[in-house]
Amino acid sequence: MGLLKVGVPQKWEDSKKNLRYIRQAGIRQFISTYNRVKDLKGDDLLWGDEIEYGIFVVDEETKKVRLALRAKEIMDELNRKEKLNTDLSEGCNWVPEYGAWMVEATPDRPYTGFATDLLRVERNMRLRRRRLLTVLGENEIAPTVSSFPMLGAMGEDGTVPPTSVGGPVTLSSYIGDSIINPHPRFGTLSANIRQRRGEKVNIRVPLFRDVKTPEYQDYPLPAGGVDGCCGSDSQQLWRYGKGDVSIEKHGKDKLVVGCSTSSKDEQFQDGSVGDAIVTLQKWLVDVQCEGCRGLFYRSAPNQIVPDADWPRNGDIVLGSEVPDEPGWIRLQNGYYLPIHSDDGKIAFLHKVSTRTKTSNSEMKRIGSNTPLFRAGSGMEQDISTLLEGGVAVMAPPVAPMSDTSLSTDETKSVGTTSTEDTNRENVRAAIHMDAMAFGMGCCCLQITFQAKDMDESRFIYDQLAVMAPIMMALTASTPILKGRIADTDARWGIISESVDDRTPAERGREDASAPYDELAGKGQRRIYKSRYDCISTYIYQGASLAEAEYGSGLANRVLNIYNDIPVPIDEKSYRQLRDAGIDPALAQHVAHLFIRDPLVIFNGAVEEVDDETQTEHWESIQSTNWQTVRWKPPPPRNSPNDPHIGWRTEFRSMEMQLTDFENAAFTAFIVLLTRVILTFDLNLYIPLSRVDANMQRAHSRNASAKGKFFFRRHMAPLEEGDDGYGVKYTSMFSRAVNGNNGSTPRSELDEVDENGVSRQRRATPFASGSVEENAYEEMTMAEIMTGKGDYFPGLIPLVFAYLDHINCDSVTRQKVEKYLDFIEKRATGKLLTPATWMRNYVRSHPAYKGDSVVTDEIAYDLMQTCKEIGLGQLHVPELLDGVKIDEITAEGAYEVKLDSQRLQNERILQLLRRYKGRKSFSAVP
Numbered sequence: 019m020g021l022l023k024v025g026v027p028q029k030w031e032d033s034k035k036n037l038r039y040i041r042q043a044g045i046r047q048f049i050s051t052y053n054r055v056k057d058l059k060g061d062d063l064l065w066g067d068e069i070e071y072g073i074f075v076v077d078e079e080t081k082k083v084r085l086a087l088r089a090k091e092i093m094d095e096l097n098r099k100e101k102l103n104t105d106l107s108e109g110c111n112w113v114p115e116y117g118a119w120m121v122e123a124t125p126d127r128p129y130t131g132f133a134t135d136l137l138r139v140e141r142n143m144r145l146r147r148r149r150l151l152t153v154l155g156e157n158e159i160a161p162t163v164s165s166f167p168m169l170g171a172m173g174e175d176g177t178v179p180p181t182s183v184g185g186p187v188t189l190s191s192y193i194g195d196s197i198i199n200p201h202p203r204f205g206t207l208s209a210n211i212r213q214r215r216g217e218k219v220n221i222r223v224p225l226f227r228d229v230k231t232p233e234y235q236d237y238p239l240p241a242g243g244v245d246g247c248c249g250s251d252s253q254q255l256w257r258y259g260k261g262d263v264s265i266e267k268h269g270k271d272k273l274v275v276g277c278s279t280s281s282k283d284e285q286f287q288d289g290s291v292g293d294a295i296v297t298l299q300k301w302l303v304d305v306q307c308e309g310c311r312g313l314f315y316r317s318a319p320n321q322i323v324p325d326a327d328w329p330r331n332g333d334i335v336l337g338s339e340v341p342d343e344p345g346w347i348r349l350q351n352g353y354y355l356p357i358h359s360d361d362g363k364i365a366f367l368h369k370v371s372t373r374t375k376t377s378n379s380e381m382k383r384i385g386s387n388t389p390l391f392r393a394g395s396g397m398e399q400d401i402s403t404l405l406e407g408g409v410a411v412m413a414p415p416v417a418p419m420s421d422t423s424l425s426t427d428e429t430k431s432v433g434t435t436s437t438e439d440t441n442r443e444n445v446r447a448a449i450h451m452d453a454m455a456f457g458m459g460c461c462c463l464q465i466t467f468q469a470k471d472m473d474e475s476r477f478i479y480d481q482l483a484v485m486a487p488i489m490m491a492l493t494a495s496t497p498i499l500k501g502r503i504a505d506t507d508a509r510w511g512i513i514s515e516s517v518d519d520r521t522p523a524e525r526g527r528e529d530a531s532a533p534y535d536e537l538a539g540k541g542q543r544r545i546y547k548s549r550y551d552c553i554s555t556y557i558y559q560g561a562s563l564a565e566a567e568y569g570s571g572l573a574n575r576v577l578n579i580y581n582d583i584p585v586p587i588d589e590k591s592y593r594q595l596r597d598a599g600i601d602p603a604l605a606q607h608v609a610h611l612f613i614r615d616p617l618v619i620f621n622g623a624v625e626e627v628d629d630e631t632q633t634e635h636w637e638s639i640q641s642t643n644w645q646t647v648r649w650k651p652p653p654p655r656n657s658p659n660d661p662h663i664g665w666r667t668e669f670r671s672m673e674m675q676l677t678d679f680e681n682a683a684f685t686a687f688i689v690l691l692t693r694v695i696l697t698f699d700l701n702l703y704i705p706l707s708r709v710d711a712n713m714q715r716a717h718s719r720n721a722s723a724k725g726k727f728f729f730r731r732h733m734a735p736l737e738e739g740d741d742g743y744g745v746k747y748t749s750m751f752s753r754a755v756n757g758n759n760g761s762t763p764r765s766e767l768d769e770v771d772e773n774g775v776s777r778q779r780r781a782t783p784f785a786s787g788s789v790e791e792n793a794y795e796e797m798t799m800a801e802i803m804t805g806k807g808d809y810f811p812g813l814i815p816l817v818f819a820y821l822d823h824i825n826c827d828s829v830t831r832q833k834v835e836k837y838l839d840f841i842e843k844r845a846t847g848k849l850l851t852p853a854t855w856m857r858n859y860v861r862s863h864p865a866y867k868g869d870s871v872v873t874d875e876i877a878y879d880l881m882q883t884c885k886e887i888g889l890g891q892l893h894v895p896e897l898l899d900g901v902k903i904d905e906i907t908a909e910g911a912y913e914v915k916l917d918s919q920r921l922q923n924e925r926i927l928q929l930l931r932r933y934k935g936r937k938s939f940s941a942v943p
Contacts, residue, residue, distance in 0.1 A: 025620035027206040030213040033619040034536040040616045040624065041538060044635040045591045048608055048651070049598045051633055055652045056472060059773065061664035063131030063693075064468040067685045069143065070115050070122045070461035070674070071150060071160045074881060075178040078157075081875040083882075085119040085166060085177045085197060086158050093121045095153045099912065100126065106913050108138070110146050116458035118199050119166075119177075123150075128468075133830045136689070140682035140833075144906055147678060147888065151908040161884035162681065164496040164509050164674040164852075165460045167877045169193065170451060171501030189218055190453040192500065197455055203618050207642075208454040210617045211519040216531065220265060221456055221515040222273045222448035224256055224505035226497075226719075228861070230868040233271075233447035253278040253718035253725050258511030259518060259548050262527050273448045278715055278726075301347060301355075301367040303333045313366055315353040318593050319346045329355070334370065336582065341543065342589055352592075352602025449502050457516025457550070460496065460509040463672040463681050465688055466650070468664045473558075474696070475665035476604070477779065479649045480556045481695050484702040485688070486646035486671035487552075487712035488729075488802060491721040492844060493673040493684055495852035501877070503860060503870045506717045507853035508673060510550075510646075517644070518548040519617070538588065538615045545586050549614055550644040552713050554706065555585045557607045557649060560783040579785045579792065582705040588612045603783070611643045618642075631656075646671045646713075676852055676887045677903050683837035690834070691813060694820045700733040701782045704794040720854050723847035726796040731809060735778060736791050749809035756808055803845035814838050814845075836901065843899060850896050856880065 028036070073086040096112045103109065109126035123146045129135040150160050170192035174180050177197060185195030187209045198204050212218055227234045255276035264274045303312055312330035314322045319340070329335055337349040345357050347367065357367045469475035494507035523529035523542035534541030547554060585606060592609035596602065616638040627634045633654060640648075650666040669688055675681045694700065708728035715725050734750045770776045785792045797806055805812030817838060821831055843849040850858070860866055863876045872880075886892035890903035 025202070025623060027202050028619045028621060030210045033210070033616075036619050036624045037536050037538070037615050040619065040635045040638060041588070041591075041612055043627065043629050044616075044639050045594055045608070045612060046629040047627075047633045047636040049595065049600070050630050051636065051651050051654070052598075052600060054654075055665075058652060058664060059471040061468055061470050061662075063470075064128040064664075065689060066124055066128045066466055067139065067143075067681075068122055068124050068464040068466075069146065069162065069681060070120055071162065072117070072166055072459075072461055073119050073121070073154070073158055073160050074166065075155075075157055076159055076878060076882060081878045082172075082175075083159075083168065083874075083878045084172070084175070085117070085169070086155075087118040087177050087179065087181070087197060089117065089119050089121050090114065090200060092150075092153050096121075096149060099149070099152070103912050108142055108145055110142070110149060114199050114201050114204075115461075116199055116204050117455060118197050120199070120459070120461065121150075133824065133826050136686045136830055137833055139685050140678050143678035143682055145911070148906050148908060148911040151906070152911045159881065159885040161881060161888050162461070162674050162676055162678075163881070163884055164462065165499065165512075167498035167872055167880065168501050168874070169456060169459055169499075170453075171872075172874070188212070188453040188455070190455075192451065193453055193455050197459075206618045207517075211454060211517055214519040214521070214537070214615065214617070216521055218452045219454060219516050219518055220261070220270065221451040221512055222261055222265070222270065223451075223499055223512060224254065224273065224275055225447040225449050226503035226505040226857070226870050227447075228503070228868045228870045231447070231870040233870075237445070253715050253721060254505060255714045256506050256511060256717050257714060258717070259514050259551065262522075262525055268445065270450045271448055272445055274444050275446050276444065278718075299336075299338060299347075300370050301335050301337065301357075302370045303329045303335060303355075303366065304331050304368055305364070305366050307364055313355050316355065317353060317596055319343050319354055319356075335367070338584055340589065348587075352596075352606050446505065449499050449504060451500060451512070451516070454516045456499070457509070457513030460513060461674045462509065462670070463493070463674055463684065464668060464670050465672075465685055466666050466668040467689070467692060468666050470664075471773065472651075472665045473773070473775065475649060475667050476558045477782075478692055478695070479647050479667045480558045480783075481700075481702045482647045482667060482669050482688075482692070483553045483556070483706075484704060484709055484730075485691070486669070487709065487716040488727055488799070489669075489684065489688065490671040490673060490713075491716035491725065491727070492799060492841070493675060493680075493851070494716070494722060494854075495673040495675065495856070497719075497853040497857045498860065498872050498877075498880075501872050503857060503872065505719055507719055507721060507851065508717045510671065510713070511717055513644070514548040514550040517550050519615075520545050520548065538613055539586075543586055543613060544584075545613060546584055549642060551646075552706075552710050553645045553647060554583060554610055555581050555603070555606050556703070556706070556783065557603050558783050559601045559603045560780040580703050580705050580783070582707050583710060585610050586613050607649070611639055614639055614643060616642070644670070673852070676884055676897065677890075678888070678906075679898070679901055679903055680840070683840050686834060686837050687817070687841055690817045690820060694813075694816045697820060697823065698734070698816065699776050699778045700816075701779075702730055702733060703782055703785070703792075704728055704730050708794060719857075720851070722799050722844065722851050723854070726798055727802065728794050729797045729802050729810075731793045731795055732791055733810070736788070751811045752808040754811070800846040804842060814842055840899070840901060849899055852897070855894070855897055859883070 073089060073092060075084045075086045076082075077084070093112045093114060096110070100109055100111070111124045111126045113122045113124075114120075115122045125138070125142045129138055147160075147162075154160060168176060170176075170190075174182055174194070177194070181194035181196035183192065183194050184190055187195040187198065187205045189212065195205065195208075198208060225231065225233060227237075255278055256273075257276065261273055264272070268274070305312060310331075312333070315329075316322055335347075335349055335355065337347040337355070339357075340346045340348050340354070343354075345362075346354050347357060348354050355367060358365045467475075467478065469478060490508050490510060496509040496512070497504055497507055499512065521529060521532065521534065521537070521541040523532040524539075524545040526544055529542065532540070532542040539545075587606060587609035589609070591612045592605050595605035595608055600608070616635070618638065623634060629635075631654060640650075647670060648668040650668060652663050652665060655662070672684055672688075675684065695702065712727045715721055715727060718725055732749055737748055737750050737753075768776055768778065797810075801810070801812070803812055803814050805815060817834075821834065826834070840849070844851065859880055860872055860876055861868075863879065865873055865875050883892065887894055887897070887903075888906075890905040893902060
């Protein structure tokens with residue numbers, strides 16, 4: 019769980035004086051690291067997985083299951099045994115996790131880039147489970163579940179040993195401070211998040227409505243009955259992290275949800291104006307002065323970039339106003355434009371509706387929302403066309419503009435309370451939680467990959483960010499919280515709200531205490547997401563495909579339509595990074611991380627840290643930005659004996675599965691998918707607003723089987739052909755589906771540079787090509803995984819094709835085929851997710867009363883059943899179909915040496931006495 023350090027952490031009030039220094043030093047340390055390792059190339063694929071375990075005490079007599087607060091004791095014993103067995107071929111590494119009942123385990127050495135290492139994954143996972151069994155007590159279990167279903171529901175009787183509810187760290191009404199891992203970092207994190215926020219964290223999750231759920235007795239029945247939402251084909255949307263308005267209106271025990279019934283679903287908010295979804299603003303470029311045809315980009319306000327392309331009059335640009343620089347906007351490509359002249363008399367940019375499209379023919383062809391060259395004629399006519407239909411142009415401003423230029427419909431979509439807001443059918447009872455432990459006490463499956471260089475690590479980061487919601491929905495396993503059935507299936511939003519340290523002002527609320535001089539952005543910069551959320555910006559820079567066509571003037575461009583959500587950044591850090599030669603995409607990413615404050619500062623580790631050789635301050639902020647994917651630069655080598663570690667990408671969204679087979683299947687799939695993307699030069703980019711929308715949908719009940727997700731239609735460039743009526747562009751993959759074995763001439767896009775990277779990959783961030791080529795659509799999980807039409811082959815067939823390409827050995831392929839068959843059945847709904855199975859288990863339990871309550875007895879039986887499934891003692895066909903799990907026991911957890919050390923005679927005799935009843939050799943005929 020991030021950076022662990024031995025020392026004495028500072029209390030929040032004491033640490034405030036050091037926040038600014040650590041933020042600044044963190045940027046310096048990143049720049050130093052970047053300069054040291056930016057040219058590192060040629061690393062082999064190394065990768066590994068992380069699994070988190072919860073340890074529980076079961077009481078057969080009382081039918082209760084409780085937290086076992088002895089994870090440190092268990093971890094220390096496991097690591098002691100590992101040290102005694104370091105010469106074995108497979109081993110494990112055990113590290114602390116947030117909860118005093120939790121341990122995390124990884125393989126003791128990374129997996130390599132050979133296909134046969136895919137076989138190591140399940141084997142090592144089984145080994146970890148087996149070794150954990152050797153240190154558990156007779157009444158202890160450790161099933162691989164994402165959350166403890168009774169956390170916060172049992173009062174002081176919820177742990178062994180018992181703990182009092184509350185405490186100075188969390189001030190919780192439901193759990194005690196003693197359940198937090200005793201390492202000083204964890205308690206300090208909990209307390210400082212609460213104190214920076216100015217109040218306890220506020221977690222509210224929709225409560226599942228069953229036939230006798232008391233909280234819903236006075237509510238109208240939704241369409242589709244208790245298993246419905248707003249309609250039989252819709253998904254309920256829980257807008258986690260956006261509930262401030264509804265808590266003011268409804269209190270902590272209710273919340274407002276949306277439903278996915280149209281393409282505008284995700285615009286619905288849990289609140290009104292102050293809590294509405296925030297979209298970037300579109301601006302019309304119209305410089306009305308003699309001889310002016312547009313604007314030059316600025317790398318910073320008042321710093322012109324002469325060798326970059328520039329937007330012409332009539333272009334539409336996408337950006338947001340810079341709070342600290344009135345009169346300027348920052349575009350999503352990392353550059354700046356002035357809104358008006360220095361004296362405010364001439365307006366350069368005018369706010370327009372977000373529906374307004376550019377008339378720039380070149381930009382339409384390239385497919386970018388940032389401007390290229392505009393056609394030279396018809397300028398006046400184009401501008402007048404843009405201004406028709408009630409889209410007003412602002413007068414020349416002298417201060418930041420308001421949103422009054424938006425059309426009536428546009429205002430409704432981004433700010434006002436709609437009739438849907440006030441519809442009581444959208445109000446839900448909530449499961450309320452109030453401490454970090456409810457989120458960080460969840461377990462998950464994570465994978466980290468080493469890339470061959472920085473470029474590849476950034477590309478994979480972007481591609482996996484698109485996959486994060488998809489894989490979370492496919493692995494969903496968190497349907498029970500605080501002894502109640504939730505109306506969601508996944509953990510992510512719970513953790514997001516559990517570590518949300520934003521001040522009221524940062525969340526867009528009134529804040530009488532702001533500004534806070536010591537905090538980042540003085541604690542009043544608008545921040546749209548928690549520290550734990552989806553990414554807010556892609557980071558792959560690529561290289562301009564258009565450079566060869568239009569000249570080197572485009573070399574400084576970051577052309578993309580994909581970064582279409584607000585990316586708050588620390589402007590000073592951004593400029594410092596750009597001045598150090600770091601490209602706009604990466605500088606934007608790092609400057610976005612540094613809108614946060616460090617949460618844990620240790621005494622004697624502030625100015626004492628060497629910014630040139632250490633990265634502690636960088637990591638203090640990097641490691642507490644918990645996003646769906648994490649980009650990780652190589653750490654410093656403090657000793658010649660330290661292992662070499664390259665550029666890495668961590669995939670963080672997947673939920674815990676009940677068996678090692680399932681966890682290994684999803685791990686192997688993600689590893690193979692990264693190879694498919696790189697080898698086949700695939701492009702998964704979609705706008706980040708749609709990735710965020712997918713994340714909301716992925717939380718929905720049974721989203722994997724019933725939901726739809728936005729996904730890119732064409733993962734490879736379209737091919738030009740002739741259908742008899744003229745030029746027609748079709749998917750490359752359609753030739754495979756339609757039986758056309760013909761070949762096409764080698765494209766310039768196939769050409770690779772000295773690093774083996776094609777022009778096609780380098781062009782991906784720019785959305786080059788037609789609108790159709792960059793289109794996305796809603797797909798079911800089955801379509802994403804198995805294919806749709808003749809244009810989208812599906813991810814699983816692509817993995818099979820890759821296995822053919824590498825001539826995968828038969829033994830490995832046989833195992834991988836079992837994994838892919840299982841994933842396909844899960845994706846098509848033939849097999850249930852753990853979340854759906856658990857909810858069904860509870861609802862069919864003899865003790866269940868149809869009231870959404872999980873009693874002690876039900877929780878006890880559920881956890882025992884989960885344990886038996888994981889150990890291979892119980893087969894559940896609706897989860898695994900025909901896959902049988904070989905039983906796991908403690909026996910054989912550690913290999914046995916054929917020892918040859920001299921044994922004492924008395925010991926020899928003791929051993930022989932066991933066999934005194936056997937016939938002597940002489941009696942054998």
